[in-house]
Amino acid sequence: MNVEFDTHGNVSVVVISGSVDGLTAEDLLNRLQGYVAAGNLLLVANLAAVEYTSSAGLRALLATVKQTRRGGGDLRLACINANVRKVLELSGFTTIMKLFDSVDAAVASYAVSVGS
Amino acid sequence: MNAAAVGVARTSRKRVALVIGAGSVKCAAALGLWKVLKREGIALDLLVGCSGGSIYAGVMALGHDVDTCERMTRELWTPAITRKRDLRSVFSAFLPRLFGFDGRFGMLSDDPLLRALDVPLGDKTFADTHIPLRIAATDLHNGERVTLERGSIRDAVRASVAIPYLWKAWEIDGRWLLDGCMSDPLPVDIAIREGADLILAMGFESPYPSRLRSATRYAFQVNSVYTNNLLRANFAFHNLAHHAEIIPILPEFERPIRLFDTDQIPYVIEQGVRAAEAQLDYLKRVLAANDA
Amino acid sequence: MAIEFHTNSMRELGNVLAFVDQACAGVEADTVFAVRLAVEEAFTNIYKHGYAGGEGPVAVRVDVAPRQIVATLVDEAPAFDPTEAAAPDLDAPWDQRRTGGLGCHLLRQMMDEVKYVRRERDNVLTLLKMRS
Numbered sequence A: 001m002n003v004e005f006d007t008h009g010n011v012s013v014v015v016i017s018g019s020v021d022g023l024t025a026e027d028l029l030n031r032l033q034g035y036v037a038a039g040n041l042l043l044v045a046n047l048a049a050v051e052y053t054s055s056a057g058l059r060a061l062l063a064t065v066k067q068t069r070r071g072g073g074d075l076r077l078a079c080i081n082a083n084v085r086k087v088l089e090l091s092g093f094t095t096i097m098k099l100f101d102s103v104d105a106a107v108a109s110y111a112v113s114v115g116s
Numbered sequence B: 001m002n003a004a005a006v007g008v009a010r011t012s013r014k015r016v017a018l019v020i021g022a023g024s025v026k027c028a029a030a031l032g033l034w035k036v037l038k039r040e041g042i043a044l045d046l047l048v049g050c051s052g053g054s055i056y057a058g059v060m061a062l063g064h065d066v067d068t069c070e071r072m073t074r075e076l077w078t079p080a081i082t083r084k085r086d087l088r089s090v091f092s093a094f095l096p097r098l099f100g101f102d103g104r105f106g107m108l109s110d111d112p113l114l115r116a117l118d119v120p121l122g123d124k125t126f127a128d129t130h131i132p133l134r135i136a137a138t139d140l141h142n143g144e145r146v147t148l149e150r151g152s153i154r155d156a157v158r159a160s161v162a163i164p165y166l167w168k169a170w171e172i173d174g175r176w177l178l179d180g181c182m183s184d185p186l187p188v189d190i191a192i193r194e195g196a197d198l199i200l201a202m203g204f205e206s207p208y209p210s211r212l213r214s215a216t217r218y219a220f221q222v223n224s225v226y227t228n229n230l231l232r233a234n235f236a237f238h239n240l241a242h243h244a245e246i247i248p249i250l251p252e253f254e255r256p257i258r259l260f261d262t263d264q265i266p267y268v269i270e271q272g273v274r275a276a277e278a279q280l281d282y283l284k285r286v287l288a289a290n291d292a
Numbered sequence C: 001m002a003i004e005f006h007t008n009s010m011r012e013l014g015n016v017l018a019f020v021d022q023a024c025a026g027v028e029a030d031t032v033f034a035v036r037l038a039v040e041e042a043f044t045n046i047y048k049h050g051y052a053g054g055e056g057p058v059a060v061r062v063d064v065a066p067r068q069i070v071a072t073l074v075d076e077a078p079a080f081d082p083t084e085a086a087a088p089d090l091d092a093p094w095d096q097r098r099t100g101g102l103g104c105h106l107l108r109q110m111m112d113e114v115k116y117v118r119r120e121r122d123n124v125l126t127l128l129k130m131r132s
Helices: A024-037 A055-070 A082-090 A103-108 B024-040 B052-061 B066-076 B087-094 B111-121 B153-160 B188-193 B215-241 B262-288 C010-023 C029-050 C102-110
Strands: A002-008 A011-020 A042-053 A074-078 B016-020 B046-050 B133-139 B145-148 B170-172 B175-178 B198-202 B245-248 C002-007 C058-064 C068-075 C113-118 C123-130
Touching: A002 A024, A011 A024, A011 A055, A011 A103, A024 A042, A024 A055, A042 A055, A042 A082, A042 A103, A042 C029, A055 A074, A055 C029, A055 C102, A074 A103, A082 C029, A082 C102, B016 B024, B016 B052, B016 B188, B024 B052, B024 B066, B024 B198, B024 B262, B046 B052, B046 B153, B046 B188, B052 B066, B052 B111, B052 B133, B052 B153, B066 B111, B066 B262, B111 B153, B133 B153, B133 B188, B145 B153, B153 B170, B153 B175, B188 B198, B188 B215, B198 B262, B215 B245, B245 B262, C002 C010, C010 C029, C010 C058, C029 C058, C029 C068, C029 C102, C029 C123
Parallel strands: A011 A042, A042 A074, B016 B046, B016 B198, B046 B133, B198 B245
Antiparallel strands: A002 A011, B133 B145, B133 B175, B170 B175, C002 C058, C058 C068, C068 C123, C113 C123
């Protein structure tokens, strides 16, 4: 499992590839937490190259969602394949997170003006 | 000011959402909560409504004061909206080919409901709101929850209150929509997804009508049983998944409040005030707390 | 035909998943995905809860038949039914709540049948998935 970070303006894109399972999820979580703690609060996770995730992966994603939202940001998901989407749906995650078909759409979603 | 989206906060002020779940006349308790919030100077950043709650969320989001909201909703929700039967729809269920059954079965005509909703909501759209608004409905074909956030508020409310078997499903953007209750009677997850920090969740356990005399009441009974189980199951998960806090504001009613007991609205609002005041200290502490 | 894979610690999860993939060679992708996920969740629970985070023997077996796949996990931990979801921790302070019970929930959703049997000295968990 591989994690790479990229930036699109003020939004950070996290490209995750490989399998996110019980062994790799901890590594993923540590890297994400470190990245968010460094001040990157507007995140998009590009999951195009993630074929598989278990509940461990879901927990890593959820912990990061909570961490970013506490700081006024968010973690939004892009390019989810059918199998991973099924796991997200069964766990109820699709209703509490924002999902997009492309990285561009996810990045663009942060450019919405604030209601007062 | 773009009131259509909550967006990402630019200040450190916590964003407060109010979710009004299904409960017909009991949803007026939300006005009681709102009175308390206004008194304390606590602003709302997001309103989410489901089923009966969508009526209140709609009029509140449009910026009407509490008394106007009370009057508008009281005048809207009367037995007159269930008086007219939709015979054609009933017949079409039994003789589908002759009457053109198209899956949108409803025993009642929705004309009185639509005309009643027009009065407070008129031609207002989500973009006209002072506070961002979301309304929950359910897709008839796949049972999924649909979050409405643009277009006509009246249409969204009409879809959200479409109690199965009573009123036909309502079409928006090519989807046939039913009562929001069916997928989640207290859609706290909509507020979670929008990034609200503090979520006030006003939920009501549906009443179980004591005598099942008519087909209308039977439909309502089925709806109630389903609603209660779903509400409990979802609420536990949402509590785990949210990053900040969900505060349930649960008004207590010492007497039964039936489907159209609009003369009890002043009592309902007062119970809403009490329920809000019971949680007010905790609410203020959560707002003032520094995050980890 | 079925073969067994023996492990002694949670660290061997990767090998177990590779074993499942191999055993299911030629099976439809969706079915393999479900079986792999269910085995991972069950395997993880045995070590987390059964062996309380420590080490211990687990034997994983995968039977591939024309109509279904059956995965069996046998462990020697104290009697523990992994199909019982961990209760969500609603009493924890609001800033410290964990997520829990997800794995069991997913397992039950992905498999067509989940059976737990306690024998004299071990636990047997049987997971069945019908093929499409």
